[in-house]
Amino acid sequence: MHMATTLTINGETKSFDAPPDMPLLWVLRDILGMTGTKFGCGIAQCGACTVHVDGKAVRSCVLPVSAVSNRTVTTIEHVGSTPAGAKVQKAWLEAEVIQCGYCQSGQIMAAAALLAATPHPDDSDIDAAMAGNICRCGTYVRIREAIKQAANGRQS
Amino acid sequence: MNELDRFSRRSLLTGGLAAGFLLAFHLPLRAAVNEPVQPRDTTDGRFAPNAFIRIDETGRTVLMMPQVEMGQGTYTSISAVLAEELDADWSKVEVQHAPPNDKLYGNPTFGLQVTGNSNSIRAWWTPLRKAGATARAMLVQAAAAEWGVESANCTASKGEVAHAASGRKLAYGALALAAQGQTPPKDVALKDPKDFVIIGQPLKRLDTPDKVNGKAVYGIDAILPGMKFATVAACPVFGGKVGKVDDSAAVKLPGVRKVVVLDDMVAVIGDHMWAAKKGLEALKIAWNEGPNAGITTRDIWDDLRKASQKDGAVAKSDGDIAKALASGDRFEAAYELPFLAHASMEPINATVHVKPDSCEIWTGTQIMTRVQSEAAKAAGLPIDKVIVNNHLLGGGFGRKLEPDMVVAAVKIAKQVDYPVKVVWTREEDIQHDVYRPVYRDQITASLVDGKVSGWKYKVAGSAVLARWLPPAFQKGIDIDAVDAAVDAPYDFANFHVEYVRAEPLSVPTGFWRGVGPNNNVFAVECAMDELARKAGKDPIEFRKSMLTKNPRMLAVLNQVAEKSGWGQPLPPRVGRGVCVQPSFASFIATVVEAEIDDIGEITLRRVTSVVDTGIAVNPDTVKAQIEGGLIFGLTAALYGEITIEKGRVQQSNFHDYRMMRINETPKIEVIVVKSGEAPGGIGEAGVNAGPPALRNAILAATGVTLRRLPIDRKLLAVGKKA
Numbered sequence: 001m002h003m004a005t006t007l008t009i010n011g012e013t014k015s016f017d018a019p020p021d022m023p024l025l026w027v028l029r030d031i032l033g034m035t036g037t038k039f040g041c042g043i044a045q046c047g048a049c050t051v052h053v054d055g056k057a058v059r060s061c062v063l064p065v066s067a068v069s070n071r072t073v074t075t076i077e078h079v080g081s082t083p084a085g086a087k088v089q090k091a092w093l094e095a096e097v098i099q100c101g102y103c104q105s106g107q108i109m110a111a112a113a114l115l116a117a118t119p120h121p122d123d124s125d126i127d128a129a130m131a132g133n134i135c136r137c138g139t140y141v142r143i144r145e146a147i148k149q150a151a152n153g154r155q156s
Numbered sequence: 157m158n159e160l161d162r163f164s165r166r167s168l169l170t171g172g173l174a175a176g177f178l179l180a181f182h183l184p185l186r187a188a189v190n191e192p193v194q195p196r197d198t199t200d201g202r203f204a205p206n207a208f209i210r211i212d213e214t215g216r217t218v219l220m221m222p223q224v225e226m227g228q229g230t231y232t233s234i235s236a237v238l239a240e241e242l243d244a245d246w247s248k249v250e251v252q253h254a255p256p257n258d259k260l261y262g263n264p265t266f267g268l269q270v271t272g273n274s275n276s277i278r279a280w281w282t283p284l285r286k287a288g289a290t291a292r293a294m295l296v297q298a299a300a301a302e303w304g305v306e307s308a309n310c311t312a313s314k315g316e317v318a319h320a321a322s323g324r325k326l327a328y329g330a331l332a333l334a335a336q337g338q339t340p341p342k343d344v345a346l347k348d349p350k351d352f353v354i355i356g357q358p359l360k361r362l363d364t365p366d367k368v369n370g371k372a373v374y375g376i377d378a379i380l381p382g383m384k385f386a387t388v389a390a391c392p393v394f395g396g397k398v399g400k401v402d403d404s405a406a407v408k409l410p411g412v413r414k415v416v417v418l419d420d421m422v423a424v425i426g427d428h429m430w431a432a433k434k435g436l437e438a439l440k441i442a443w444n445e446g447p448n449a450g451i452t453t454r455d456i457w458d459d460l461r462k463a464s465q466k467d468g469a470v471a472k473s474d475g476d477i478a479k480a481l482a483s484g485d486r487f488e489a490a491y492e493l494p495f496l497a498h499a500s501m502e503p504i505n506a507t508v509h510v511k512p513d514s515c516e517i518w519t520g521t522q523i524m525t526r527v528q529s530e531a532a533k534a535a536g537l538p539i540d541k542v543i544v545n546n547h548l549l550g551g552g553f554g555r556k557l558e559p560d561m562v563v564a565a566v567k568i569a570k571q572v573d574y575p576v577k578v579v580w581t582r583e584e585d586i587q588h589d590v591y592r593p594v595y596r597d598q599i600t601a602s603l604v605d606g607k608v609s610g611w612k613y614k615v616a617g618s619a620v621l622a623r624w625l626p627p628a629f630q631k632g633i634d635i636d637a638v639d640a641a642v643d644a645p646y647d648f649a650n651f652h653v654e655y656v657r658a659e660p661l662s663v664p665t666g667f668w669r670g671v672g673p674n675n676n677v678f679a680v681e682c683a684m685d686e687l688a689r690k691a692g693k694d695p696i697e698f699r700k701s702m703l704t705k706n707p708r709m710l711a712v713l714n715q716v717a718e719k720s721g722w723g724q725p726l727p728p729r730v731g732r733g734v735c736v737q738p739s740f741a742s743f744i745a746t747v748v749e750a751e752i753d754d755i756g757e758i759t760l761r762r763v764t765s766v767v768d769t770g771i772a773v774n775p776d777t778v779k780a781q782i783e784g785g786l787i788f789g790l791t792a793a794l795y796g797e798i799t800i801e802k803g804r805v806q807q808s809n810f811h812d813y814r815m816m817r818i819n820e821t822p823k824i825e826v827i828v829v830k831s832g833e834a835p836g837g838i839g840e841a842g843v844n845a846g847p848p849a850l851r852n853a854i855l856a857a858t859g860v861t862l863r864r865l866p867i868d869r870k871l872l873a874v875g876k877k878a
Contacts, residue, residue: 019410022430030385030428035377036370038550039429040501041582045810048501076370089368096360096776099784100227101367102501102550108368127819134810136501136551137227138787140821142780 005065009034010078020066025049027065028075036076036105040134047133050106051075057113057129076105084115084150091150099137107133111147120151203332205291205340207260208238208284215315215329217244220254222261222269223276224522225363226549226556227784228839229777230276232361236773237281240354241288241347244328245315251362253546256524266625269524272557272667273636274740274837277773281835282346289344297341298334299326349771349832358776363548375547378507378518380575384413386568387432387579390421390588393445393803394662398422402440409435416571423568425576433581448662448803456594456660456800457492464490464596464616468654469632472642475650480610484602487687491599491679492864495660495798496592496668497805497813502550503585506565509575510535515542515566516575520549522556530559534566553788554667557624558590586813587805590666591798593618595637596658597679606691607701611648613641615675616656618665632657636667640676640844645709645738646684646702662803669788670843673739681735681848682863685855695734695852696722709736712745712766712829719827720747720764726857729753730761733852735845740837742769746786748849749822752857756872758850760790760822765845767826770833778838779826785842786824791816793847797866 006015009032016031028034028051037060040048044059051060052074079085088111091097098104107130114121114129121129126147135143203211210218219238225231231251239249254261254269261269265279292312299317300307303324310319315328328335349355366372391397401422403415411431416423424435507518508531515535521527524546532539549556565578580588595617602610621636622629633655635642641653659665668674688698696717703710713736717723722732730751737744749762765782772778795814799806807813851862860871 019430022428026428026430030430033379034370035373035379038501039376039503039579041810043582043809043811046501046815080369092368093360093364096364096780098227098361098364098367099229099780100501100549100551101364101372102374104367105370131817131819134501134815134817136499136553136788136815138784138791138816138821139780140787140816140818141783141824143818144821 005069007065007068007073008071009073010075018065021064023061024051024063024065024068024073025060028060034075034077038102038105040103040106045134046103047106047110048103050109050133052079052109052113055113055116057110076109079109079112082112082116085112087150088112088115088146091146095142095146095149097139097142097146099139103133103135107135107143111143111150114147115150121147203291203295203328203335205294205335206287207254208287209242209291211328211332213329213332215245215248215327216250217248217315217328218250218252220261221251222254222263222280224253224271224520224524224546224549224552226271226520226522226552228276228781229361229774230271231363232359233277233773233777234280234284235362236354236359237277237284238288240352241285242292243312243314246354248315249362254524256528256544258525261524268526270526270557271522271552272554273671274840277835278741278837285346286344289346290340293341293344294338295328295331295335297338298331302326302331302334355771355773356775359774361777372548374502374550375507375518375520376502376505376550376579378547378577380507380509380518383507383575383577384425384427384572385429385432385579386416386423386425386576387429387436387581388421388423388564388584389436389439389441390584391443391445392587393443393449394664395448396420396443396445396803399442399444406435406438409438414572415439416568418564418567421564423578425568425572429579445803451661451803452801453799456663459661460594460596460616460658463656463658464598464614466656468614468616468656471633471635471638471653471655473652477610477612477650477652480650481600481602481612484604484609485690487599487601487603487683487690489599489683489686489863491597491682493595493675493678494796494865495594495663496792496796497586497589497798497807498553498555498668499586499813499815500549500551500553500555503582504555504561504580505578506562507575507577508562508565508569510566510569513537513541516545517543517562517566518545518547519562520547520556521559521562522549522552522554523559527559527562530563531566534563535570553669554671555589557667582810583808586808590664592668592674593620593665594660595675597675599679599683601683601687603687603691606693606698608646608648608687610650611644612652613644613679614654614656615641616658617675618659619657620665620667622657624667634672636672638672638676640673640737640739641680643738644680645706645736646699647705648702663800670785670840673737673840673844674789674847677735677737677739677844678848678851678865681737682851685733685852686861694723699734699736703736708743708768708833709738709745712743712768715827715829716745716747716764716766719766719825720749720762722747729857731853731855731857733849733854733856735849735852737841737844739844740841742767742836742838742841744768744782744841744845746845746849748846748853750850750853750857752854752872754874756869758794758854758867758869758872760820760850762822763824763846763849765824765826765842766829767838768829768831769836769838770831771835772828772831773835775828778828781838782826782842783824785840786846787816787821789843789846790850793850793865793867795866
């Protein structure tokens with residue numbers, strides 16, 4: 001059964017038909033054509049699909065779209081308009097974190113949520129916030145460094 | 157025949173192959189075809205001197221990438237090589253994926269348009285420098301003609317030609333049209349490496365800005381008008397077929413469009429992935445599991461252990477091995493490595509639109525032309541009716557050296573008239589991979605006066621190359637499986653390497669990042685540590701005594717000893733382990749420091765790698781590849797194992813096929829040595845280093861001699877003996 005759903009995504013109101021149990025990930029990718037959010041595992045194990053719902057990092061691959069109506073969704077396409085997201089994106093490029101980049105939408109969303117809540121995270125804060133995001137290329141050393149750079153401004 | 161053409165033929169027929177055998181993994185092909193030249197592009201306003209360079213009237217410089225970008229940074233490094241000799245304005249460089257064309261873009265080592273074996277820069281280093289230099293010479297000639305001066309009195313820099321005597325300058329864009337009419341020079345001089353201005357700089361990658369904002373487009377992100385979405389279930393038993401499919405419930409689900417039954421796979425097409433997944437779950441499929449339904453990992457190991465007792469084909473033999481092994485202090489060990497899945501973060505996918513007279517494909521692949529030809533067969537069309545649009549790869553690691561996912565997608569798309577995006581679930585990806593083969597490596601050695609006097613190394617395992625590139629499998633030897641066995645860095649007077657081909661029952665095998673050297677470096681470096689103990693020597697001092705003829709290796713080993721704090725005291729159950737490797741024509745020494753707690757759990761404390769990869773085109777990328785490669789290899793050592801029960805892969809997703817995460821990641825220091833030698837390969841080298849260095853650290857910390865991967869924690873608990 002499809003039903004009309006209305007969501008606020010990246011500051012815009014979007015209306016579409018989707019089954020209520022359809023995960024937000026597939027709504028974003030396959031209905032709305034917003035492919036920046038990635039499919040990695042489908043069981044909330046890898047974090048590639050991370051988006052913000054009301055500013056918190058969540059795994060969109062297991063989040064039924066019906067659970068986010070009337071909530072504010074932010075994706076990688078728009079996170080640069082938040083102060084923490086912009087800082088993270090800049091630091092990611094300065095530290096040249098990225099290799100294949102497929103997991104990095106999720107990494108950046110997780111890091112932006114971390115910095116918005118904890119502007120000066122220590123290593124254990126970073127571990128706690130980022131351990132749900134797998135990077136198969138192994139960019140973890142630089143992710144850690146970039147989060148610290150983003151928190152502290154421009155130093156390496 | 158112009159300069160590039162002539163050059164490439166010469167290099168391949170003589171230098172390319174001859175030099176090739178000195179390096180890792182070079183294939184005895186009849187004659188690799190590589191002609192980096194194409195008919196002049198006559199589009200007005202563009203300078204297109206060869207297959208790689210396009211400069212338009214605005215100076216926009218588009219470089220065509222013969223190799224694919226899967227995270228290893230090759231788009232930036234290849235661009236740097238071209239731009240260096242072209243004297244391009246780096247800020248105006250843009251890259252494009254090359255279309256499939258072995259003649260124009262075939263990797264000079266393979267004669268195929270393939271990205272693998274860490275050889276993009278090694279293979280293209282000279283051809284692309286020549287391509288850039290030839291284009292620069294034509295731009296200079298055009299400017300000289302315009303000014304009525306000698307080319308020799310003009311210089312090029314940052315996308316401009318200058319005539320110092322008159323102070324005149326012309327930008328490449330302004331010269332594009334005139335350069336197009338110039339004759340390419342017969343012989344073009346290449347720069348002295350000391351004059352490089354782009355190569356050797358820590359360049360910002362060209363592909364990363366779009367990877368921070370969701371704009372980068374991977375194969376899985378292709379969107380086409382009218383496109384539908386499919387997901388698949390393949391027979392869970394290798395080699396099994398589809399029996400009966402009851403789709404009565406599935407086709408009633410909203411959003412489900414069609415059920416497609418192939419020989420060994422069923423697909424559901426829907427309005428989106430969710431509908432396709434729900435549809436697939438609603439199918440009742442009876443499989444004809446076939447003869448492999450009873451196979452277990454134990455059967456495969458029994459077979460391999462038995463096969464490894466046979467004499468193998470001799471890959472290399474120096475001195476008198478029988479005599480050497482008959483004297484001295486004898487050592488024997490066997491090392492065993494498991495099946496591994498690739499688990500690229502981007503799950504397997506391909507988007508295909510089949511029309512009556514054409515087939516168009518959107519995907520990310522490491523083998524452009526093979527995908528094209530295999531898709532043509534599946535579509536029943538001539539090759540030239542198949543268009544392949546390559547994309548960024550969300551990891552490759554060797555999985556995308558196979559065309560199977562594209563072939564399956566073509567077969568599915570043939571059943572409908574709209575484009576279909578076929579995406580495998582992670583479970584399908586893990587359970588229908590081509591796996592890194594199981595290997596059993598036996599080393600027999602003798603020690604005389606604290607040094608190895610005889611070294612016999614027998615590798616037993618699957619010959620991936622025999623399937624993947626049959627002409628390269630000669631005399632019963634898989635040159636990949638013995639690559640770093642034959643190239644062992646040490647000075648062993650009596651040295652013998654054999655290979656036994658042993659294909660695992662039913663399980664398909666393929667290349668996996670680090671390829672053959674993964675098993676070789678592991679076995680060699682584990683054995684060297686055990687031999688050092690037997691000789692009563694420090695592991696690094698022991699290795700050094702047999703590296704006196706290998707100055708580059710010796711230098712990185714000395715440096716890693718210093719940088720890692722080798723020899724400095726450590727707390728109980730903390731150890732350091734070393735690994736020395738000659739893989740992919742890079743010289744790397746690594747020290748891992750690890751702590752093993754009372755129940756055998758492992759904490760990685762610190763990793764130090766010193767890398768001499770010759771000229772580092774982009775030193776920051778070299779560092780990044782070693783950092784990432786170390787984590788890739790250490791992940792396998794800590795967790796990686798695919799097991800088979802009832803003919804099926806038992807693992808399915810990241811909960812039971814684990815990956816290292818940020819909280820487990822140690823401090824990693826990578827030091828890239830300055831060198832003027834030709835560039836080596838780097839994308840896979842780091843993977844080789846981690847497992848033996850960690851295993852040797854565990855040996856130092858606990859005294860437990862592990863000879864299998866992944867690491868068995870039970871053997872490391874206090875009071876246990878291996």
